[in-house]
Amino acid sequence: MTMSNTGGRRRPPTIHDVAREAGVSRGTVSRVLNGGHYVSPAAQEAVNAAIRKTGYVVNRHARSLITGRSDSVGFLLTEPQERFFEDPNFNVLLRGCTQALAAHDVPLLLMLAGTKDERRRITRYITAGHVDGVLLVSSHSGDPVAEELRAAGVPLVACGKPIGLGSKVSYVAADDRDGARDMVRHLLSLGRRRVGVVTGPQDTPGGVERLAGYREVLAEAGVAFDERLVVSGDYSRASGEAGAERLLAQAPDVDAVFVASDLMAQGVLAALQRAGRRVPEDVAVGGFDDSPAAVAASPELTTIRQPWDRISAEMVRVLLAQIGGEDPATVILPTELVKRESA
Amino acid sequence: MTMSNTGGRRRPPTIHDVAREAGVSRGTVSRVLNGGHYVSPAAQEAVNAAIRKTGYVVNRHARSLITGRSDSVGFLLTEPQERFFEDPNFNVLLRGCTQALAAHDVPLLLMLAGTKDERRRITRYITAGHVDGVLLVSSHSGDPVAEELRAAGVPLVACGKPIGLGSKVSYVAADDRDGARDMVRHLLSLGRRRVGVVTGPQDTPGGVERLAGYREVLAEAGVAFDERLVVSGDYSRASGEAGAERLLAQAPDVDAVFVASDLMAQGVLAALQRAGRRVPEDVAVGGFDDSPAAVAASPELTTIRQPWDRISAEMVRVLLAQIGGEDPATVILPTELVKRESA
DNA sequence: TCTCCCGATGTGATCGATCAAATGGGAACG
DNA sequence: CGTTCCCATTTGATCGATCACATCGGGAGA
Numbered sequence: 001m002t003m004s005n006t007g008g009r010r011r012p013p014t015i016h017d018v019a020r021e022a023g024v025s026r027g028t029v030s031r032v033l034n035g036g037h038y039v040s041p042a043a044q045e046a047v048n049a050a051i052r053k054t055g056y057v058v059n060r061h062a063r064s065l066i067t068g069r070s071d072s073v074g075f076l077l078t079e080p081q082e083r084f085f086e087d088p089n090f091n092v093l094l095r096g097c098t099q100a101l102a103a104h105d106v107p108l109l110l111m112l113a114g115t116k117d118e119r120r121r122i123t124r125y126i127t128a129g130h131v132d133g134v135l136l137v138s139s140h141s142g143d144p145v146a147e148e149l150r151a152a153g154v155p156l157v158a159c160g161k162p163i164g165l166g167s168k169v170s171y172v173a174a175d176d177r178d179g180a181r182d183m184v185r186h187l188l189s190l191g192r193r194r195v196g197v198v199t200g201p202q203d204t205p206g207g208v209e210r211l212a213g214y215r216e217v218l219a220e221a222g223v224a225f226d227e228r229l230v231v232s233g234d235y236s237r238a239s240g241e242a243g244a245e246r247l248l249a250q251a252p253d254v255d256a257v258f259v260a261s262d263l264m265a266q267g268v269l270a271a272l273q274r275a276g277r278r279v280p281e282d283v284a285v286g287g288f289d290d291s292p293a294a295v296a297a298s299p300e301l302t303t304i305r306q307p308w309d310r311i312s313a314e315m316v317r318v319l320l321a322q323i324g325g326e327d328p329a330t331v332i333l334p335t336e337l338v339k340r341e342s343a
Numbered sequence: 344m345t346m347s348n349t350g351g352r353r354r355p356p357t358i359h360d361v362a363r364e365a366g367v368s369r370g371t372v373s374r375v376l377n378g379g380h381y382v383s384p385a386a387q388e389a390v391n392a393a394i395r396k397t398g399y400v401v402n403r404h405a406r407s408l409i410t411g412r413s414d415s416v417g418f419l420l421t422e423p424q425e426r427f428f429e430d431p432n433f434n435v436l437l438r439g440c441t442q443a444l445a446a447h448d449v450p451l452l453l454m455l456a457g458t459k460d461e462r463r464r465i466t467r468y469i470t471a472g473h474v475d476g477v478l479l480v481s482s483h484s485g486d487p488v489a490e491e492l493r494a495a496g497v498p499l500v501a502c503g504k505p506i507g508l509g510s511k512v513s514y515v516a517a518d519d520r521d522g523a524r525d526m527v528r529h530l531l532s533l534g535r536r537r538v539g540v541v542t543g544p545q546d547t548p549g550g551v552e553r554l555a556g557y558r559e560v561l562a563e564a565g566v567a568f569d570e571r572l573v574v575s576g577d578y579s580r581a582s583g584e585a586g587a588e589r590l591l592a593q594a595p596d597v598d599a600v601f602v603a604s605d606l607m608a609q610g611v612l613a614a615l616q617r618a619g620r621r622v623p624e625d626v627a628v629g630g631f632d633d634s635p636a637a638v639a640a641s642p643e644l645t646t647i648r649q650p651w652d653r654i655s656a657e658m659v660r661v662l663l664a665q666i667g668g669e670d671p672a673t674v675i676l677p678t679e680l681v682k683r684e685s686a
Numbered sequence: 687t688c689t690c691c692c693g694a695t696g697t698g699a700t701c702g703a704t705c706a707a708a709t710g711g712g713a714a715c716g
Numbered sequence: 717c718g719t720t721c722c723c724a725t726t727t728g729a730t731c732g733a734t735c736a737c738a739t740c741g742g743g744a745g746a
Contacts, residue, residue, distance in 0.1 A: 012471055014702055025726050030704060038724060057471035061413070062702035064404040066731045075453070085434040095428055098453050102461060107452045107468075110418070110441050118445055125450075128355055128400035237639065266639070296580065296609070357732055368696045373734060381694060405732035409701045 013054040022050035033058060072107045073319060074131040076122065078138040078145055087235070087263075088291045089308050090137070093159060096312025097135055104320060108135075119145050127152045133323045135315055138162065155322040157315045161205040161330075170328040172314045174306040176206050179335035180213025183258050183286040183304050186337060188221050190284055192256035196229040198243040198268060200260040207232075210260045210288065229254065233264045240267025248275055255283055256343065262287040262294045265301055269342070284343035299341035307333050356397040365393035376401060415450040416662060417474040419465065421481040421488055430578075430606075431634045432651050433480070436502060439655025440478055447663060451478075462488050470495045476666045478658050481505070498665040500658045504548040504673075513671040515657045517649040519549050522678035523556025526601050526629040526647050529680060531564050533627055535599035539572040541586040541611060543603040550575075553603045553631065572597060576607045583610025591618055598626055599686065605630040605637045608644055612685070627686035642684035650676050 015033075019026045024043055031039050032047040039047075050056070064070050075097060077084055084090040098108045109131055113119040123145055126134060133155035138146055143164075149156055150169055158171040187195050197214050200207030211230075218225055228250040233239030240259060244267065247254055259265040265287035269279060277283045279299055287294055287303035294301035314331045322328060358376075362369045367386055374382050375390040382390075393399070407413050418440055420427055427433040441451045452474055456462040466488055469477060476498035481489055486507075492499055493512055501514040530538050540557050543550030554573075561568055571593040576582030583602060587610065590597055602608040608630035612622060620626045622642055630637055633648035657674045665671060 015704095016702080026703080027705090027726060028724080031725090034704085040724060043724080057467050059408070059471075059702050060473060061404045061407040062731090063704070064731095065402070065408055065702080065733085066704045068731080070404070072452075085438055091428040091434070094453070095455065098455050099457070099461075102455065102464070105464070107454075107473075109415075109450045110437070110453050111450075112438065112441050112445070114442070118442075121445065121448070124400055128402075130403060130450075270641075358734095359732080369733080370696060370735090371694085374695090377734085383694060386694080402732050405701090406734070407701095408703085408732080409734045411701080 012059075013056045014059070015056070017054055018047065018050045018056045021054055022046040068129070070130055070132050071105075072109055072131050073101060073323075074109045074111050074122075074126060074134045076111045076113060076126075076134050076136050076138070076145070078113045078119075078136075078143050084137060088293070089289060089306065092308040093137070093312050096309050097316055100313050100316035104316075106320070113145050123148050126154055133157070133319045135159070135319060136162070155319060157319040157322065159311065159315060161209075163203065163205055168328050170318050170322060170330060172311050172318060172331040172333070173205070174311065174335050175332050176209035176335075177213040177216070179288065179304040179306070179337075180210040180258065180260075181217050182335065182337045183288070183302075184214050184217040185221075186302070186339075187256040187258060187284055187286055187343060188217065188223070190256070190280075190343065192284055193223060194226075194229065194251065194253050194255045195223070196231070196247045196251060196254045196257040198240055198247070198257060198259045198264055199230065199232045200235050200264075202232065207260060210258075214258055226251065233260070233267075235261045235264060237263045237267040240264025241271045242267070244268040244271035245275075248272075248277075256285070257283060258286045258288075260288050262289040262291045262297075262301055262303055265303070265342075266293050266297050269297055269299075269301075280341065280343050286343045290338050294338075294340070297342070302340045302343040303338050305336040305338050307335070355402075356399045357402070358399070360397055361390065361393045361399045364397055365389040411472070413473055413475050414448075415452055415474050416444060416666075417452045417454045417465075417469060417477045419454045419456060419469075419477050419479050419481070419488070421456045421462070421479075421486050427480060431636070432632060432649065435651040436480070436655050439652050440659055443656050443659035447659075449663070456488050466491050469497055476500070476662045478502070478662060479505070498662060500662040500665065502654065502658060504552075506546065506548055506551075511671050513661050513665060513673060515654050515661060515674040515676070516548070517654065517678050518675050519552035519678075520556040520559070522631065522647040522649070522680075523553040523601065523603075524560050525678065525680045526631070526645075527557050527560040528564075529645070529682075530599040530601060530627055530629055530686060531560065531566070533599070533623075533686065535627055536566055537569075537572065537594065537597050538566070538599040538601060539574070539590045539594060539597040541583055541590070541600060541602045541607055542573065542575045543578050543607075545575065550603060553601075557601055569594065576603070576610075578604045578607060580606045580610040583607025584614045585610070587611040587614035588618075591615075591620075599628070600626060601629045601631075603631050605632045605634045605640070605644055605646055608646070608685075609636050609640050612640055612642075612644075623684065623686050629686045633681050637681075637683070640685070645683045645686040646681050648679040648681050650678070 015026050015029050019029045028043055029047050032044055036044055101108050111122050113122050126149060134149060136146055136156055136158040156169055158169055160173045161171050162169055199211045202208055231243040231246045233243045257268055259268050265285055268285055272279055272283055279285050287301040290303045290305035294303045310333050318329050358369050358372050362372045371386055372390050375387055379387055444451050454465050456465050469492060477492060479489055479499055479501040499512055501512055503516045504514050505512055542554045545551055574586040574589045576586045600611055602611050608628055611628055615622055615626055622628050630644040630646035633646045637644040637646045653676050661672050
């Protein structure tokens with residue numbers, strides 16, 4: 001009763017059709033497809049011509065069935081999804097990974113592990129070998145999915161240093177600590193001495209490292225560390241606003257703020273404005289990320305750029321290498337100070 | 344020399360292992376897997392127990408090889424990617440689709456058709472049957488990829504009414520025209536009579552429809568249409584800013600502006616502020632989208648909310664139905680006026 | 687009691703690739 | 717001239733599912 005082949009799709013040509021067309025055997029065609037070793041130039045050319053003529057495209061399912069590879073990778077986002085989906089950097093990362101993979105003809109499967117049910121399903125899916133490896137975006141510590149994948153020996157590359165996973169997990173990250181150092185040094189170079197900080201969550205590597213960089217530079221410059229100058233947020237705009245209010249209450253003489261994300265920095269700007277402080281004259285503000293929010297803010301944010309395009313490219317490179325049998329690796333990429341109006 | 348099986352992944356159990364464990368044949372296991380018709384309750388239970396015990400997961404490659412289905416769908420984004428990746432709605436859409444598909448155990452492949460090369464590769468990939476259908480995000484007209492897919496009979500569901508594709512393409516869209524009508528009616532209800540509009544690109548369905556709604560309401564209210572009150576943008580913040588400047592020059596007596604996107608509305612607010620006009624006292628501003636930008640703006644934007652969560656759910660529903668053999672369908676979903684400060 | 691039918695189950699063929707072993711045909715060498 | 721290699725190629729087996737067909741068994745109906 002149901003006609004599934006609506007639209008009239010024809011059966012696509014197989015390797016056998018190509019072989020017949022080229023006057024060679026399937027084996028030869030297969031060899032041409034996979035690098036062309038042990039193939040004469042004549043056969044090579046005949047096969048390529050036949051492929052072009054027939055419009056042949058390899059059936060990946062048949063290939064995967066016997067090779068055991070899937071020639072695809074997963075892009076796994078574990079909780080909390082909201083944070084990432086609102087984060088413009090996430091887009092850049094996702095896009096970069098997709099494109100880098102496409103260059104290797106490797107499809108990307110998007111996987112969102114939100115609910116418990118989804119997590120179970122995804123874990124099964126991955127460990128069953130339906131993807132060859134996983135690009136992991138999960139900043140939070142003790143991620144059970146990631147741990148399970150690691151234990152199952154699935155090639156894994158995290159974005160940002162994963163907390164609480166064994167040391168054998170590859171990751172690619174920006175040099176958060178060094179970026180933070182650059183920014184705080186910059187604020188000090190403006191003559192500020194009461195430098196506050198709005199940190200990110202301390203269960204994320206970025207949050208920890210950026211705070212560490214802040215402390216290091218203060219120590220190195222001989223500026224006393226003052227706990228009242230430290231408040232923490234969760235990377236959201238609202239938390240930046242709230243943080244700045246607390247900061248102003250605890251340390252009214254603050255003359256600069258290093259904010260661990262641009263989104264939070266937007267909130268900080270709003271709070272300062274409401275409090276009647278001028279930026280950067282009264283209080284200099286430095287962000288982190290160089291997201292679109294940085295340019296949209298007024299005054300435009302001085303911030304730290306993370307090389308997201310390079311991060312995605314490196315994640316893919318490391319993952320493919322690991323799938324190819326190489327050992328896990330970690331890559332740390334340098335950040336860049338972008339001076340605008342706010343500091 | 345290269346040890347590909349680093350980490351020691353074992354061969355996963357096959358349907359044959361399950362059959363042996365349950366004391367039945369492969370055929371019976373297969374039948375249980377696919378709906379359980381013509382299977383006795385006893386066998387049913389034995390098989391399920393065996394599946395649980397062995398941790399069996401179906402090998403999708405083997406299945407796809409014989410069924411000809413891939414049980415996966417593509418999420419295709421054609422140019423221009425920047426617009427979408429910066430658009431928060433895109434995130435909601437992508438997430439919604441992924442989750443809706445996950446509920447049906449269907450993986451989503453992310454496909455970006457940016458360069459000519461990528462477009463060719465992706466077209467081949469899809470027409471070769473590596474996905475069963477495609478969720479299409481492509482606002483612009485005359486998309487060659489989409490047209491090729493349609494011609495090849497690939498099940499296709501577009502987000503927003505596709506321009507220039509045959510009528511046989513399914514799509515799901517918000518009721519742009521009605522949303523625009525609601526907003527312009529709202530502006531008129533505030534007593535404004537010199538209502539300007541910053542439109543979107545006129546080669547996108549949204550751009551066309553929103554402008555049409557604007558004209559309809561003016562006509563219905565007996566307000567004369569004035570060409571000087573119409574400027575066009577490209578949905579970017581910058582184009583909104585530029586558009587507002589042109590508007591102020593052409594029609595200084597403008598007392599309200601309907602802007603076809605929140606991002607552009609942000610730019611409009613900035614330009615108005617610079618020109619010394621108060622919002623909403625001097626000029627009321629209405630946006631479209633209800634994106635995060637709407638709340639971030641000051642004053643907060645009155646805008647039209649598009650039901651993105653429902654849109655994604657419907658896209659998936661229609662696509663799966665179409666893959667199952669049903670005819671193409673179109674779905675139009677209602678929008679909602681969200682009143683805030685700017686109008 | 688004997689058919690007939692139908693629900694439940696088993697079995698070999700099949701999908702389209704790769705893999706591994708076998709084959710064929712020179713060139714190099716003694 | 718025969719043997720050994722090695723490169724190029726063919727061929728049957730294989731991956732793990734589903735499919736189509738054969739088979740079996742028991743209850744209804746004559």
